[in-house]
Amino acid sequence: MGRPVTLFTGQWADIPLAELAPLAKKMGFDGLELAxxxxxMEVDKAARSKKYCREKRELLKDHGLECYAISHHLAGQLxxxxNNDGRSDMFAPAELAGDPEGQRKWAVKTMKNTAKAAANMGVEVVNxxxxxxxxxxxxxFPPASEKMIEDGFKYFAKMWNPILDVFDKQGVRFALEVHPTEIAFDIITARRALEAIGHREAFGFNFDPSHLIWQGVDPVRFLKAFPDRIYHVHMKDxxxxxxxxxxxxxxxxxxGTPGRGWDFRSVGRGDVNFEDIIRTLNAQDYKGPLSIEWEDAAMDRVAGGTESCAFTxxxxxxKSDRVFDEAFDS
Structure with missing residues (x-):
């Protein structure tokens, strides 16, 4: 059998989990990557209650599903x-609207709790x-000096090292989805981010080829650049x-607007060469899940999710356990 194929629930969060789980199973998925x-996944509750986490796992198990990772993109962003415009208000508690540092303080605490929640859920990766x-x-332009950029990476390390200390304590790893608007958005900035935090093991990557391909970055080259830092994989086109x-x-x-220079597509309908990605993951002995993050503004999501699962x-x-001609020696 191949790797488990899971569904990232971020784009399905409008559906209660009790309804989404049987739907995901019907679509063919082996598990859910819980948003x-x-x-x-209510992070604060999961961080303090193993009973809550056990109930989540039992709900999934009742529908033949597993959980290999949880994800908290929204708090991590802050x-x-x-946090200086209304967009950040969408991700933080309503009472913190218009309060950049209040939102940041909440986000740091929440990401630390996400590590504890993951440990209570029995998973080893937070995306x-x-x-x-x-x-x-x-x-x-206006011109940015090298010092300004370097200060940005130093700030990233200052803010994330204390969070990663909690991840270390909980035995959980954080996987950054390399993505425009993040500290790392391509191979060069991913290297720089690793250098900024001293290559600590708690920090790696959630490989998502969709965010690389439209930038002109080779997804396979990304995998080969960080063979020991691929902690999770998103299948997205x-x-x-x-x-x-x-x-x-x-x-x-x-x-989804006609005329855009690029757009997300249902898995297998875009420019990503998933054959080469699978072969590279096999060569690197990646054994984790292949988690579909489904986004295609032109398709019905249930039809697209079902198709993407089957494609994956x-x-x-x-991975083969031998070279072909070696069979002649047996």
Whole structure:
């Protein structure tokens, strides 16, 4: 058998977990990667109550599902972001609206609790975002000095090292989904982020090829650059759709809008070469789940999720235990 195929519930958080679990099983999934919003995983409760976590696992087990990771992208984003406009208010408690440092304090505490929640759930990986205090300097105009960029990586280390101390204590690893708006969004910045935190083992990556492919970054090259830091894998696709009018930056057009220079696609319908990814994961002996993060604004999500699950199970295969001609020696 290949690796377990799971569904990341972030884009399904509007559906109560008791309803989503049987639906996911019907779509063909082996497990769920629980998002820490909606009612799927209440972090503070999970951090203090093993009973709550046991009930979550029993709910999944009742439908033939497992859990290998939980994810808290929303709180993680606020740890390093500037939190200086209304977008951050969507991710934090309502009473902290308009309070950048209050939101940051809440986010740090919440991410520490997410490590404890993961330990109580019996999983070893938390996926998420880090945020970035320097993403807005990407274009380097107005000019951004090297010191300003270096200070951003130092700030990331200052904010995340205490969080990672809790992850170490709980025996859990944090997997950053390398992604625009994060401290690491390509291979070069991923290396720099690792250097900033002294390559500590608690910090690695949730590999998601969709966020690399549209930037022109080779997903397989990313895997080969960090063979010991791939803590989790998202199966997600994207397609570049440049038409000579829009640009690769998205043109302020929302996902799914005709004319965007790129967009997410259902797994197997975009530009990602998943065959090469599976072969590389096999060579690196990755044994974790393949978790589908489904986003395709042009498709029905149940149909797309079902199709993506079947595609992933078909494209995945086990690593060989021999070279072909060695069979002649037996």
């Amino acid at each position: 820490c919003w909606g009612d799927h 740890v390093c972001d500037l 998420g975002f880090t945020g970035s205090s320097i993403w807005h300097m990407l274009y380097s 994207a397609a570049v759709t440049l038409d000579g009018e829009s640009g690769i930056l998205g043109s302020h057009l929302n996902f 199970k078909k494209v995945d295969f086990e």
